[in-house]
Amino acid sequence: MNVKARYAAIVVVLAVLIGAAGSYIGMQYFGVGKESPTERLANASQGAENFGSLSEEEQKEFIENMAGSTNLKKVEQAYGVIKDNALKDVDQQKLVEGAIQGMLDTLEDPYSVYMDKETMDQFSQTIESSFQGIGAEVSMVNDKVTIVAPIKGSPAEEAGLKPNDQILQVDGESLEGLDLYEAVLKIRGEKGSEVTLKVDRPGASEPLSIDIVRDDIPLETVYTDTKTINGKKAGVIEITSFSEKTAEDFKKALKKFENDGMDGLVIDVRGNPGGLFADVQEILKQFIPKDQPIVQVEDSNGEVSRYFSDIESKKDYPITVLMNEGSASASEILAATMHEAGGYELVGTKSFGKGTVQQTIPMGDGSTIKLTLFKWLTPEGNWIHEKGVKPTVKVKQPDYFYTNPVEIKEPLTFDSNGEKIKSIQELLKGLGYTPGRTDGYFSEKTKAAVEKFQSDHQLNVTGKVDAETAGKMEELIVKKIRDEENDRQMQKALEVLFQ
Template sequence: MNFKPRFVALLVTLAVLVGAAGTYIGMQYFGDPGGQKQTANADQGAQNFGSLSEEEQKEFLDKVGNTDLKKVEQAYSVIKDNYVKDVDQQELVEGAIQGMLDKLDDPYSVYMDKDTMKQFNQTIESSFEGIGAEVSMVDDKVTVVAPIKGSPAEKAGIKPNDQILKVDGKSVEGMELYDAVLKIRGKKGSEVKLQIDRPGSEDLLTVNITRDDIPLETVYSDTKTVDGKKVGVLEITSFSEKTSDEFKKALTKLEDDGIEGLVIDVRGNPGGLLQDVEEILKQFIPKDKPIVQVEDRNGEKSRYFSELEKKKDYPITVLMDEGSASASEILASAMKEAGGYDLVGTKSFGKGTVQQAIPMGDGSTIKLTLFKWLTPDGNWIHKKGIQPTVKVKQPDYFYTNPVEIKVALKYDDTSDKVKNLQTMLEGLGYDPGRKDGYFDKETVDAVKAFQKDAGLEVTGEIDEKTGGKIEEKVVKEVRDDKNDLQMKKALDALFK
């Protein structure tokens, strides 16, 4: 790099003196999935300019340019002394910082003031309250990366790539990401109403979610039997401070129980701490290939290796989907390119940058993108994602949308809502004959059959009550493990 992180922080600090994630809703990690939590030391964080040596001061000023800093100082003074209203000096300072970060056009580089950092430090290390979804700013819209497993957001049907347009009836357009998140967060037991724009859906969706405690348990263990062989399943929902320890304990127990294969499930995992995914990969990737590569702005690469002599003596597959991002993609790419293991599912999210937290000395922090991360073979997957080696989607009804019916749907209607419900009915075993959105006679018969079995009035029309019952049964089917085609394929791929 042209200058060290301390100088990045100083640039902003001096602009203040002479002159500011993606994010979890609830929150677990502020910024990117796949960021790198970092404590301050001599080379990281805001420094007092006067504490630098004369040589370091000269180096810094040469790099940022005296003229540019004087321009910032002049603008600050003009606004503070002459604007028609009194202005809060701290707001000007933070506005200057935020303005510089906005110019980077990078949703993962963010400024966190003291209050934000206080909440961040609480939520990265403990449970938190909220809806349990990780969001980022994509094309200036608050966009869901993934809901957290078992969270209110997941139970309410929130999906990756959902765009949040309104919160409790108020638009979040033009807001900074964290300001929007503050509106979505709230105390356990309170309710929030979100207006959602979902790709592929013609109508906007309204989703009511009751906030709850979101525990930070990140590793879930299970065993399954395939052709008489015991297989371990380890699901990682995010990579936080204790994830690698949790994973190691769970894996040791599975191995002690005699597993003959392993599935690592990172579907819907939005990422987290880089060092935790590294520690997990060191248990699987031999030392002859890097786990991950990190590239700075000058193209200089650092490669990270394990000390493992050989691979595990049992087969492994990795499950991923469009909600698998950043640290999850580091895991998937290393297991594929350095381990030779199959990736099962659908293409991943595509987030290939690394952030570091740079403390500003007053409790606030800049989280700045400093590096790209590359796969073991040197590929950069940013905005591209990783393709599975074994591609498999879930059944079509897994991708249907919540039902909102104000006027009953009936014979001869045509709409995306009808198409959505036809897909649901087919998934429940009631064949509507078509899934193109036209409410024909066969769809009427399918609705009547469903209403009869559900104990509803048999009308052949889909009103709010019938639609709600269809959705309820679809949600139940989605949560039933027997319908998880991706898991079935991952298990089958172990021994084929």
């Protein structure tokens, strides 16, 4: 049987990923294909049975045929020399996998990686399921495992992980030299187990130690709320990621708001790390008229495919989109398209900046290569990779939203200085106290503010910041951050909506 002829355009697919990192800590999205950009993405939800239905021998023949036209004599020669002559015992499987990983490393693409069978088995959960872990999506940035965004309501969010945090150690073990999936497997774990992450945070003078208790992470992705401003009613739909049921749930929420007679809509994709290409398309098709593309996809040959809706006109109510530095990939598609093709305002801060699409290719033995195959482009043809999407209305949250947790080993005292004291001063200021200077010097005014805080919260009044005092400040700041009245970005989005 000629496996190559029969299956040259068919590769197993679970789902096309256009998420920022390609890896939830606890879950993985997958997708592969060999057709044109349009065919590969359009057929992404089909074909899993095609490759999987082949016998093991047929799968092996297929893989060999795919590589048969390439001159691999040098690689074969190196393999033989090492296997036959190396002083140390040689694990032949590791030699092969090392060669594959080495080829991928030359691409200098953090999103193109090799997963051996064991790793793949641990990432084989389907996209509609829940999973266990800390609940954050990560990427490899400058060889560092970097948080793209914690999932809404997850242990990672509760513990205070933020976009752009870099994970240096897991339970005291360095992640240096590990690829993304090896690192993720160390961070993942069963519900109820605890993991300690050493995190390097931009703006912090030294790494932070963050304890997180792993839990079940359900993939509910659509949340709704209603806001009233100046007598007008706005529907708010928050999308936390794009998974298998996101578009369906979004349509239901939108229809209910429209039936209830809302005056405007806010779509909130802050902290949304991305997800399925098909779902963001389906959502955009409800808003963008058919005369403009909703997104474009370019392959390695420069061939561009454009995707369109079939609606005649825009909605008859105003819309704004909320975004921030944790909005990545599929959520960046939504934001860019709503502005460029829909003319809607984008409120918040610049997005993450991921403009590539990965798909996974099985190697016939349970292992998989995840390879970057496409660029996605905005309706106007812009590539936002490593640039991000800029808001049309820039709004930052209050400074205390960006404060760092303070790890106290020895109490912070008057006439000392440092980044920890600067963080304490920001916490005090955010809680309504007046620390005077906020440059990290522990002044008399800072001491007085600490004493007032301790007195107000029934703590031992010492004017020194110990672990108990710092912990209470952080607890109150988290509560304040979660108070919707302090969400400047949402307030501005509503203001822009009805201006």
